[in-house]
Amino acid sequence: MPKPRTLYEKIWDAHVVARREDGTCLIFIDRHLVHEVTSPQAFAGLAANGRQVRRPDLTLAVPDHNLPTTARLDAAGQPIPIADAESAAQLAALEANVRAFGVPYIGAHDVRQGIVHVVGPEQGFTLPGTTLVCGDSHTAAHGALGALAFGIGTSEVEHVLATQTLWLAPSKAMAVVVEGALAPGVTAKDVILHIIGRIGTAGGTGHVIEFMGSTIRSMGMEERLTISNMAIEGGARAGLIAPDAVTFTYLQGRPMAPKGTDWDAALRHWQSLPTDADAVFDRRVEINAPDIAPSVTWGTSPEDVVSITGHVPAPESFADPAKQDAARASLAYMGLEAGTAMQDIAIENIFIGSCTNSRIEDLRAAAAILRGRRKAANVRWAIVVPGSGLVKAQAEAEGLDRIFTDAGFEWREPGCSACLGMNPDKVPTGERCASTSNRNFVGRQGPGSRTHLLSPAMAAAAAVRGRLADVREYL
Amino acid sequence: MQATRMISGRAIPWGAKNIDTDIIIPAKWLKTISRDGLGRGAFESVRAVPGNILDAPENQGAPILLAGDNFGCGSSREHAAWAMLDMGLQAVIAPSFSDIFSGNAFKNGVLAVTLSEQDIARLMAVAADGATITIDLENQVVTSDRQDRFAFAIDPFRKMCLMRGLDEIALTLAEDGAIAVHEARQAQTAPWLVPAQG
Numbered sequence: 323m324p325k326p327r328t329l330y331e332k333i334w335d336a337h338v339v340a341r342r343e344d345g346t347c348l349i350f351i352d353r354h355l356v357h358e359v360t361s362p363q364a365f366a367g368l369a370a371n372g373r374q375v376r377r378p379d380l381t382l383a384v385p386d387h388n389l390p391t392t393a394r395l396d397a398a399g400q401p402i403p404i405a406d407a408e409s410a411a412q413l414a415a416l417e418a419n420v421r422a423f424g425v426p427y428i429g430a431h432d433v434r435q436g437i438v439h440v441v442g443p444e445q446g447f448t449l450p451g452t453t454l455v456c457g458d459s460h461t462a463a464h465g466a467l468g469a470l471a472f473g474i475g476t477s478e479v480e481h482v483l484a485t486q487t488l489w490l491a492p493s494k495a496m497a498v499v500v501e502g503a504l505a506p507g508v509t510a511k512d513v514i515l516h517i518i519g520r521i522g523t524a525g526g527t528g529h530v531i532e533f534m535g536s537t538i539r540s541m542g543m544e545e546r547l548t549i550s551n552m553a554i555e556g557g558a559r560a561g562l563i564a565p566d567a568v569t570f571t572y573l574q575g576r577p578m579a580p581k582g583t584d585w586d587a588a589l590r591h592w593q594s595l596p597t598d599a600d601a602v603f604d605r606r607v608e609i610n611a612p613d614i615a616p617s618v619t620w621g622t623s624p625e626d627v628v629s630i631t632g633h634v635p636a637p638e639s640f641a642d643p644a645k646q647d648a649a650r651a652s653l654a655y656m657g658l659e660a661g662t663a664m665q666d667i668a669i670e671n672i673f674i675g676s677c678t679n680s681r682i683e684d685l686r687a688a689a690a691i692l693r694g695r696r697k698a699a700n701v702r703w704a705i706v707v708p709g710s711g712l713v714k715a716q717a718e719a720e721g722l723d724r725i726f727t728d729a730g731f732e733w734r735e736p737g738c739s740a741c742l743g744m745n746p747d748k749v750p751t752g753e754r755c756a757s758t759s760n761r762n763f764v765g766r767q768g769p770g771s772r773t774h775l776l777s778p779a780m781a782a783a784a785a786v787r788g789r790l791a792d793v794r795e796y797l
Numbered sequence: 798m799q800a801t802r803m804i805s806g807r808a809i810p811w812g813a814k815n816i817d818t819d820i821i822i823p824a825k826w827l828k829t830i831s832r833d834g835l836g837r838g839a840f841e842s843v844r845a846v847p848g849n850i851l852d853a854p855e856n857q858g859a860p861i862l863l864a865g866d867n868f869g870c871g872s873s874r875e876h877a878a879w880a881m882l883d884m885g886l887q888a889v890i891a892p893s894f895s896d897i898f899s900g901n902a903f904k905n906g907v908l909a910v911t912l913s914e915q916d917i918a919r920l921m922a923v924a925a926d927g928a929t930i931t932i933d934l935e936n937q938v939v940t941s942d943r944q945d946r947f948a949f950a951i952d953p954f955r956k957m958c959l960m961r962g963l964d965e966i967a968l969t970l971a972e973d974g975a976i977a978v979h980e981a982r983q984a985q986t987a988p989w990l991v992p993a994q995g
Contacts, residue, residue, distance in 0.1 A: 475875035
């Protein structure tokens with residue numbers, strides 16, 4: 323009988339092109355997403371060495387990180403130039419590179435444009451059982467469809483462009499098993515924050531995490547994308563969720579997904595992918611879903627997670643002396659005192675968006691809380707940034723944009739926005755942001771910005787209350 | 798990539814854990830289309846604090862950084878390695894590294910050396926006392942002029958590439974035949990793998 327294998331091992335084995343004595347393998351890459359920030363030096367490297375893009379047909383470029391989220395066309399329908407010269411130059415470089423190298427491109431004025439990790443699944447570019455890379459660590463998101471997907475650096479972007487392969491050492495396999503029903507008001511974001519709080523930001527280092535269990539299986543594709551997206555915050559380069567009927571229903575009919583008899587052949591392959599019953603994981607973590615509360619971060623690491631009914635922890639409450647020091651530094655940066663109730667923390671900024679939480683279900687969840695309500699007077703800036711032009715159009719068709727604008731939110735164009743403090747959407751020094759993004763690092767949303775990570779529904783509740791709030795009081 | 802065999806000099810005894818790539822180089826510096834000049838933004842939030850260890854006079858020009866667990870966690874930005882090189886750092890010694898950072902460091906000839914917390918604690922002490930630390934890649938040891946000697950492990954292929962300064966893409970293109978075989982098999986058994994256009 324063949325050795326039982328995990329989903330990860332099945333994908334790995336099917337992509338080995340060559341193997342070195344030390345076990346490192348040359349792995350074929352089926353899908354490569356390219357954006358403007360981590361690609362210019364890679365294309366320049368190709369040009370300097372007279373190299374071509376080996377498989378433009380497996381490559382897709384979309385600008386997202388640097389693109390402003392304010393209006394892109396003027397009243398006459400003409401493109402509005404980007405004010406920041408460096409940003410404009412980076413976007414121009416991407417456009418010149420995709421032309422020179424013949425790479426398929428979804429440009430800034432295309433309705434399909436959006437965050438690469440929203441666009442890939444939405445277009446059916448992301449498929450189960452494929453290897454998928456992008457010069458962005460949140461590529462882990464695509465693991466929600468059962469693709470082995472991970473972020474790479476610019477030298478690796480160049481390597482994939484030139485060879486359609488990467489040299490990789492096999493990762494260890496880690497199972498995170500979530501069982502049971504989630505309580506009302508608890509979302510996929512709360513689940514992944516809870517998991518990271520449990521395993522720590524280095525918990526998955528060297529591993530690929532497969533998220534399993536009844537809680538994950540009962541989630542829709544958009545919730546699964548939120549979970550797998552933040553595998554990287556748990557230290558794992560990739561997350562995986564076994565493809566099933568939810569995955570297949572999501573993909574069928576998407577523009578770049580297989581059609582007709584190709585679909586039937588693909589489906590047969592995908593159905594063979596889930597982890598075999600007796601496959602062995604190097605590590606297993608079990609989570610009881612009913613234990614998970616609506617969650618929020620208090621510090622400057624995604625592992626600094628606490629229930630919304632909890633308090634800012636005392637640094638002395640941590641066993642590890644280094645974590646005690648880190649907690650003291652975090653509290654000083656965040657301007658928080660140990661023992662403060664999380665719900666007493668006032669919020670000046672609200673960001674609903676990012677590759678973690680900018681899909682239609684996320685916007686529906688936030689809008690459900692905001693319907694007929696308004697942001698509190700002390701909330702200075704509140705924005706909703708849809709993950710793609712198609713998400714934006716869908717939300718507008720459902721009237722969600724009006725709910726947001728009536729509640730005092732700005733309704734923006736798609737992009738990475740205030741997740742990363744690189745485009746004009748930034749949180750001012752010393753101010754707090756309730757943010758549906760994925761990182762609360764020092765300076766992440768702008769120099770001196772203070773980030774509290776939470777779900778879209780929790781961000782909406784915080785907007786209404788003007789402080790971090792328990793979404794269950796607003797259901 | 799330039800060949801790297803030995804790095805020797807002062808080491809900055811920082812020791813901080815979970816140094817993420819937003820700390821190494823904030824996103825606002827990522828709007829460049831070049832690999833050069835990022836040292837200006839390296840560790841910006843750390844260096845904004847008067848009296849910080851990175852700008853201490855005795856640490857100027859130090860080629861080695863001593864850090865805590867999970868160095869380089871966070872984003873995939875290779876700008877982190879470029880920024881460190883541009884400020885003169887050629888090696889980091891830490892108990893663990895994020896997977897993506899260690900790959901990016903390697904591609905740029907920055908040595909990411911893993912030692913135990915205990916060994917690093919000792920190096921921190923002698924570095925703070927002005928010791929010269931040497932990373933000898935060929936013999937896979939970190940030594941100090943205070944009689945310390947700590948062995949480290951490194952992937953043999955990475956070691957060979959670093960020591961010879963090899964272009965990895967050129968090496969991979971030598972496997973062109975194997976790649977073409979894989980592509981041909983894929984075209985036959987799974988033609989649906991090529992995305993439908995539109």
